[in-house]
Amino acid sequence: MSKEQIDFESILNYIHNEVTKEVQRGQVASYIPELAKVDPEHFGIHLRPIDHSPIGIGDFSTPFSIQSICKVLSLAHALKLLDTDIWKRVGVEPTHEPFNHLSLTEKGNGIPNNPFINAGAIVVCDMLYSQLENPEKDFLDFVRNLSDDSSINYDKKVYASEKANGYRNHATASLLKSLNNLHNDVEQVLNFYYLQCSLCMSCEQLSKTFYCFMNGGKNIVGQEFLTPSQTKRINAIMLTCGFYNDVGGFAFNVGLPAKSGVGGGIVAVYPGKYCISTWSPGLNQKGNSLLGIKALEMFTTETKLSIF
Numbered sequence: 001m002s003k004e005q006i007d008f009e010s011i012l013n014y015i016h017n018e019v020t021k022e023v024q025r026g027q028v029a030s031y032i033p034e035l036a037k038v039d040p041e042h043f044g045i046h047l048r049p050i051d052h053s054p055i056g057i058g059d060f061s062t063p064f065s066i067q068s069i070c071k072v073l074s075l076a077h078a079l080k081l082l083d084t085d086i087w088k089r090v091g092v093e094p095t096h097e098p099f100n101h102l103s104l105t106e107k108g109n110g111i112p113n114n115p116f117i118n119a120g121a122i123v124v125c126d127m128l129y130s131q132l133e134n135p136e137k138d139f140l141d142f143v144r145n146l147s148d149d150s151s152i153n154y155d156k157k158v159y160a161s162e163k164a165n166g167y168r169n170h171a172t173a174s175l176l177k178s179l180n181n182l183h184n185d186v187e188q189v190l191n192f193y194y195l196q197c198s199l200c201m202s203c204e205q206l207s208k209t210f211y212c213f214m215n216g217g218k219n220i221v222g223q224e225f226l227t228p229s230q231t232k233r234i235n236a237i238m239l240t241c242g243f244y245n246d247v248g249g250f251a252f253n254v255g256l257p258a259k260s261g262v263g264g265g266i267v268a269v270y271p272g273k274y275c276i277s278t279w280s281p282g283l284n285q286k287g288n289s290l291l292g293i294k295a296l297e298m299f300t301t302e303t304k305l306s307i308f
């Protein structure tokens with residue numbers, strides 16, 4: 001994969017031109033009122049190959065709410081601190097349900113199917129809450145170190161907006177508590193979960209942050225955050241659970257481990273080769289960025305660089 005072989009810049013410019021012509025952009029998430037204010041016309045894409053300088057097109061440097069993409073980062077933090085112990089409290093199986101489905105914890109022992117559905121992510125938050133002295137600060141420090149970027153921060157307006165409307169997550173956390181898979185106070189764990197979801201990053205920052213998952217566990221400045229084995233597991237869960245009930249469609253159309261968020265962001269990795277992020281706030285019916293998926297499908301088709 002060298003510059004001579006693939007002209008990434010032309011491909012990304014072509015994708016940007018094609019995708020931004022689209023009239024159907026999907027619906028901006030409105031169940032978190034602060035997200036409903038975002039202009040659906042935004043579109044950004046940023047590519048960070050392992051052996052080529054990074055390329056950004058469109059709104060690639062505008063920060064947005066990463067929402068569920070944070071679940072990969074909290075899983076990474078928990079794996080770093082607790083390693084395989086975390087699998088005693090959360091599974092690794094995909095579901096065919098939406099991200100906020102409640103029945104997942106009702107099925108039996110209170111162990112959510114995977115760490116990327118809300119129930120699983122709330123359990124991971126609970127684990128971190130027990131481990132960290134100052135969860136708000138320590139998690140942010142972890143993300144800033146991972147990305148080598150101290151400008152990354154929470155968006156407290158988005159946090160407050162989700163907290164004020166978080167009825168389903170409250171129900172999920174209460175159900176987990178009743179099934180003995182939440183060790184801390186429901187409100188405190190949910191506050192921490194909403195803070196994580198409110199993390200704000202641009203496509204450029206997302207590609208930098210996820211470099212570690214593309215690079216066997218070493219971040220952008222070569223610091224080892226995860227073992228190659230832990231990195232392999234996270235990428236596998238992204239591939240099988242990163243798009244909720246749209247995961248088969250994403251694997252079929254794009255063919256990369258990836259994670260989406262209701263803020264309209266998607267970040268995808270090709271282990272050992274590149275990281276790519278897109279942002280378009282309009283979502284499809286399954287809550288994933290409509291144009292982001294289209295752009296990534298075009299990218300892996302044009303470059304022939306999918307894992308399949």
Ligand code: GLU
Nearest residue numbers: 067068099118197261262
């Ligand atoms: N904070 C959102 C929620 O819990 C995340 C959902 C998502 O991005 O998929 O509802």
